[in-house]
Amino acid sequence: xxxxxxxxxxxxxxxxxxxxxxxxxxxxxxxxxxxxxxxxxxxxxxxxxxxxxxxxxxxxxxxxxxxxxxxxxxxxxxxxxxxxxxxxxxxxxxxxxxxxxxxxxxxxxxxxxxxxxxxxxxxxxxxxxxxxxxxxxxxxxxxxxxxxxxxxxxxxxxxxxxxxxxxxxxxxxxxxxxxxxxxxxxxxxxxxxxxxxxxxxxxxxxxxxxxxxxxxxxxxxxxxxxxxxxxxxxxxxxxxxxxxxxxxxxxxxxxxxxxxxxxxxxxxxxxxxxxx
Amino acid sequence: xxxxxxxxxxxxxxxxxxxxxxxxxxxxxxxxxxxxxxxxxxxxxxxxxxxxxxxxxxxxxxxxxxxxxxxxxxxxxxxxxxxxxxxxxxxxxxxxxxxxxxxxxxxxxxxxxxxxxxxxxxxxxxxxxxxxxxxxxxxxxxxxxxxxxxxxxxxxxxxxxxxxxxxxxxxxxxxxxxxxxxxxxxxxxxxxxxxxxxxxxxxxxxxxxxxxxxxxxxxxxxxxxxxxxxxxxxxxxxxxxxxxxxxxxxxxxxxxxxxxxxxxxxxxxxxxxxxxxxxxxxxxxxxxxxxxxxxxxxxxxxxxxxxxxxxxxxxxxxxxxxxxxxxxxxxxxxxxxxxx
Numbered sequence: 319x320x321x322x323x324x325x326x327x328x329x330x331x332x333x334x335x336x337x338x339x340x341x342x343x344x345x346x347x348x349x350x351x352x353x354x355x356x357x358x359x360x361x362x363x364x365x366x367x368x369x370x371x372x373x374x375x376x377x378x379x380x381x382x383x384x385x386x387x388x389x390x391x392x393x394x395x396x397x398x399x400x401x402x403x404x405x406x407x408x409x410x411x412x413x414x415x416x417x418x419x420x421x422x423x424x425x426x427x428x429x430x431x432x433x434x435x436x437x438x439x440x441x442x443x444x445x446x447x448x449x450x451x452x453x454x455x456x457x458x459x460x461x462x463x464x465x466x467x468x469x470x471x472x473x474x475x476x477x478x479x480x481x482x483x484x485x486x487x488x489x490x491x492x493x494x495x496x497x498x499x500x501x502x503x504x505x506x507x508x509x510x511x512x513x514x515x516x517x518x519x520x521x522x523x524x525x526x527x528x529x530x531x532x533x534x535x536x537x538x539x540x541x542x543x544x545x546x547x548x549x550x551x552x553x554x555x556x557x558x559x560x561x562x563x564x565x566x567x568x569x570x571x572x573x574x575x576x577x578x579x580x581x582x583x584x585x586x587x588x589x590x591x592x593x594x
Numbered sequence: 595x596x597x598x599x600x601x602x603x604x605x606x607x608x609x610x611x612x613x614x615x616x617x618x619x620x621x622x623x624x625x626x627x628x629x630x631x632x633x634x635x636x637x638x639x640x641x642x643x644x645x646x647x648x649x650x651x652x653x654x655x656x657x658x659x660x661x662x663x664x665x666x667x668x669x670x671x672x673x674x675x676x677x678x679x680x681x682x683x684x685x686x687x688x689x690x691x692x693x694x695x696x697x698x699x700x701x702x703x704x705x706x707x708x709x710x711x712x713x714x715x716x717x718x719x720x721x722x723x724x725x726x727x728x729x730x731x732x733x734x735x736x737x738x739x740x741x742x743x744x745x746x747x748x749x750x751x752x753x754x755x756x757x758x759x760x761x762x763x764x765x766x767x768x769x770x771x772x773x774x775x776x777x778x779x780x781x782x783x784x785x786x787x788x789x790x791x792x793x794x795x796x797x798x799x800x801x802x803x804x805x806x807x808x809x810x811x812x813x814x815x816x817x818x819x820x821x822x823x824x825x826x827x828x829x830x831x832x833x834x835x836x837x838x839x840x841x842x843x844x845x846x847x848x849x850x851x852x853x854x855x856x857x858x859x860x861x862x863x864x865x866x867x868x869x870x871x872x873x874x875x876x877x878x879x880x881x882x883x884x885x886x887x888x889x890x891x892x893x894x895x896x897x898x899x900x901x902x903x904x905x906x907x908x909x910x911x912x913x914x915x916x917x918x919x920x921x922x923x924x925x926x927x928x929x930x931x932x933x934x
Contacts, residue, residue, distance in 0.1 A: 429630070430637035432864070433916075435908045437871035438886065441893045442645060442901045522762040526875050529764050530890060542764075549768055549879065559772065563765045571760040 328579025331572040338569055342392050345385030383539040384562060391528070391541045394451045395520040399513060401459020402520075406466025407509060411501070413467075414474045415493075428464040436461050437526060444532050451524075454532065458523050462516050466509065473508040477501050507584035511577050518573030525566050541566050627920065631913055639691065642905040643684045646898040687902075696903035701895060706903035709888065714907070716786050716884035719796070720876065721869045723804035728811025728865070735812070736819025736858065741846070743824060751820070755813035764875045767806040771879070774802060784881030803876040810872075811865050818858040826854035852926055859926070863919035870908050 323329045409428075413421045436458070443457035444450070477483055483500050491499075528542030541562050548559040671677050678686075690697065696706040739751040774781045781802050789796040826832070827850055835845045874886035885904060892900030 426630070426633045427637060429634045430641065433634060433638050433867065433909050433912045434641065434905065435867040435871040435912065437874045438889050438905060438908055439871075441874060441890050442642075442905060444893070518760070525762060526764055530875065530878060532890070532894070545764070545768060549771070559765075559768045563768060566765055567761060570762065574756075574760050 325579040325583060327575045328583065331575035331579060334568060334572040335576065338388060338565075338572075339392065341385060342388040345389055380544070380561070383544055384541075384565065387539040387541050387544060387562075388565070390451070390539070391521065391524050394455050394524045395517055397452065397455040398458040398462065398520040398524070399516050401456055402462035402466055402516060403509070403513060405460060406463035406468075407470045407505075410467040410470030411474055411497070411505070413471055414478045424467070428467050431461055432464050434461060436523060440523065440527060441530070441532055444527070451528075454527050455520075455524070458520055462520065465512050465516060469508045469512045470505050473505040474501050477504050507580070511580045511584070514573055514577035514580055518570045518577070521566065521570050521573065623924065627917065631917065635909065635913060636688075638909045639688060639906060640684060642902050642909070643687055644680070646902050647680050647683065691906055696906065697899035699892075699900050700897050706899050709900070710885060710903055710907055713883060713885045713888050715788065716882050717870075717873050717877070717886060719786075719789070719800050720803045720807060720882070720884065721873055723800050724807035724811065724869060725862075725866075727804055727808040728815055729862070731808070732812045732815025732858070733819060735816035737823065737846070737851070739816065739820040740823035740827070740854075743827075748820075751816060755816050758809040759813040761809060763806050763809070763872045764879060766809055767803065767876055767879045770802045770806055786882045786884075799880075799882075803880045803882065807869060807872050807876050810868060811862070814861045814865060815858050818861045819855060822854035822857045823850055824854075826850045829853070855926065856923060859919055859923055863916045866915045867908070867912050870911065 323332065409424045413424045439461060440454050440457040444454040477500055480500075483496060486496055486500065525540070525542035525545070528540035529546045531543065531546065544562045545559050545566075548562070668677070676683070687697070694707055696710070698705050699709065735751050735755070739748045742748050781798055786799055787795045832845060832850060835849060836842075870886070873884060874890050876882075877884040877887040878890065885907070889901060889904035889908075892904065
């Protein structure tokens with residue numbers, strides 16, 4: 319952890335992510351207006367002292383909506399990453415130990431997941447299983463799991479056959495001990511890098527989905543939803559997409575920066591090969 | 595065997611085996627490819643089918659409206675064969691899919707195959723153009739960075755690639771519209787015209803969405819190609835070629851590029867699902883009635899056959915493209931065969 323903070327890019331990324339997380343947590347208390355309150359006297363205004371980022375087509379304060387939207391977007395992305403982490407890492411580890419049939423099956427299942435186009439599948443799953451961000455994130459989580467699966471497998475594979483592991487097993491170390499003591503330290507850095515990188519791509523997917531209006535009910539503010547509204551009124555207010563777009567880009571960039579920093583610090587070669 | 599004399603020494607050691615054995619190896623390769631592709635196809639389509647089966651949506655509810663009695667619903671379900679076990683339904687459905695019949699839309703009763711066929715041209719235009727931009731620009735940047743290794747050009751290319759890979763396609767699309775349609779009206783912001791009607795209009799309409807869609811591919815290919823070329827340049831045979839006095843340009847294009855482009859090609863194969871997925875967003879931003887938009891609309895309306903049909907077509911496109919990439923890899927580097 320300290321090594322990441324010494325890494326210049328890593329420190330900047332962590333600082334920015336913490337800032338965004340902080341805004342997402344305290345957002346509802348510091349927001350100047352109710353993100354859902356409409357004001358017919360102030361439609362599509364530019365930035366001013368009363369509304370720092372202006373107002374949208376219903377006179378809602380953009381800054382307040384942005385703060386409220388951060389929480390939803392970040393939570394959704396985290397949800398997807400957690401699902402992917404569990405669905406990818408566990409079979410990835412097991413595939414090294416449970417024999418050829420399990421290995422072949424999980425490999426093909428992961429291949430099948432890679433084949434399914436991300437957004438189309440997420441859109442299909444949300445629509446068919448009921449409109450909600452949780453369903454969408456479940457779909458996204460399933461589709462990002464192959465990245466975790468491969469990284470875990472690549473990291474655990476050399477360890478499983480290593481002589482010191484064999485020695486540990488021969489001296490009677492139980493399987494969970496070998497897993498915790500020898501395999502996990504090798505797998506952890508690779509998984510950490512993938513988690514950071516996946517968080518970035520999940521954020522992109524969450525904003526893409528909410529941009530399309532999938533997975534949310536209309537008044538609820540999200541980054542993607544705000545961009546969609548700003549696009550409709552682009553000719554009246556061409557600067558409107560700037561701040562939400564910048565926020566998305568910088569957050570995604572910070573996730574990727576963190577992934578790069580983690581990779582440099584831990585020297586995880588497996589993660590580089592898969593993430594690249 | 596005079597042709598082999600031209601080849602660099604590394605290639606002869608692999609590519610010269612007796613023709614009969616070579617044909618045998620190719621057959622085995624084919625067998626293994628099918629052995630992997632077919633299960634993947636079956637699994638992916640099974641997921642697609644189950645998604646619809648477990649959605650709880652049924653055509654009976656949509657056909658009959660709210661006033662339907664349970665008996666009516668049961669009758670319609672029996673007519674459509676929806677009361678049979680799920681696996682039987684899947685096999686039946688797959689049988690139709692293999693023959694190119696994706697069923698009919700629950701909402702308007704039009705054949706899904708036909709509707710996808712009409713819209714595929716739009717998406718293939720955009721995704722294909724994006725792929726072309728990705729390959730051309732990505733190769734140019736990658737080769738440039740590898741040749742000028744360590745210079746500021748190299749660093750600029752790397753920084754540029756890192757930057758564009760963090761930009762989400764829909765944000766790029768909005769940016770492009772703001773710049774090229776609102777501030778400097780050079781391009782039309784929405785619509786689609788078939789190339790057979792008006793070629794130049796077609797080109798101007800697909801340019802912005804294709805550029806937005808291609809950025810990820812550009813950065814991926816450029817980065818992979820740079821890494822691959824840098825690694826290939828360090829090989830002993832390159833030193834040998836330099837010592838033999840071959841012109842640097844010839845070494846780069848004939849030998850290094852051939853050996854260093856493997857990773858970039860593999861990444862290209864992985865990019866295709868993303869291109870198809872990205873099409874959903876770009877098509878809706880640029881107001882094009884394409885394949886991705888069709889899928890999204892079908893999903894929102896709960897039209898299960900439409901959603902399943904679009905997913906199946908996407909799966910087939912992705913698998914075909916992967917086969918193509920694998921074949922290209924093998925042709926490019928005969929040693930890749932051994933990896934299978």
